[in-house]
Amino acid sequence: MEPQTDLLFRSLADPTRRAIYERLARGGEQTVRMLTEQAGISQPAVSKHLAVLKSAGLVRDRPEGRQTHYSANGEALAPLAGWMREYGAFWKGRFDDLEDLLDRMDQ
Numbered sequence: 001m002e003p004q005t006d007l008l009f010r011s012l013a014d015p016t017r018r019a020i021y022e023r024l025a026r027g028g029e030q031t032v033r034m035l036t037e038q039a040g041i042s043q044p045a046v047s048k049h050l051a052v053l054k055s056a057g058l059v060r061d062r063p064e065g066r067q068t069h070y071s072a073n074g075e076a077l078a079p080l081a082g083w084m085r086e087y088g089a090f091w092k093g094r095f096d097d098l099e100d101l102l103d104r105m106d107q
Contacts, residue, residue, distance in 0.1 A: 004057075005079040011056035016041065017049045021058055024072035031067045 012018050020035055036043045050070055053059040057076040062069045
């Protein structure tokens with residue numbers, strides 16, 4: 001597995017980070033305060049999760065005055081989409097082979 005793909009999987013493995021990413025992807029740009037209100041965890045914890053997501057390239061930050069606004073970077077998911085396509089084709093072939101075998105067994 002490519003190092004970037006591995007980093008993306010590790011970053012999204014945590015359910016809290018996944019939830020934060022999903023909020024940003026669905027709700028658009030948000031501040032740490034806005035995310036903290038929805039997350040049910042402390043502001044420092046949200047900030048740590050955002051740092052992990054940012055290091056993986058999954059979120060972008062935009063400082064504005066004393067606040068930082070975060071947004072999802074959907075383009076960063078491209079390596080995961082490629083990985084899924086590759087394994088989707090692999091499993092489709094396996095299921096086709098299994099179906100053929102079961103059809104031969106029924107005859």
